[in-house]
Amino acid sequence: MEQLMKILKDIRPDVDFENATDLIDSEILDSFDIISIVSEVNDAFGVEINVDDLLPENFNSAEALYELIKKMQAG
Numbered sequence: 001m002e003q004l005m006k007i008l009k010d011i012r013p014d015v016d017f018e019n020a021t022d023l024i025d026s027e028i029l030d031s032f033d034i035i036s037i038v039s040e041v042n043d044a045f046g047v048e049i050n051v052d053d054l055l056p057e058n059f060n061s062a063e064a065l066y067e068l069i070k071k072m073q074a075g
Helices: 002-011 031-045 062-074
Strands: none
Touching: 002 031, 002 062, 031 062
């Protein structure tokens, strides 16, 4: 989770990723942010987030994104 938080803060240092639970619903993150996050996460965690995973519930919070990463790493 620490590595994910660093990635998120590097991309959007102005966002409180520790507490935010509506990053997509409240339009805090835009499509360019999502593209950057997906690219960085794919590289850092050795996963391949694809179009089917680009759902608001997977990106509304850092915790939700971390759960997606763990699920992908598990198989």
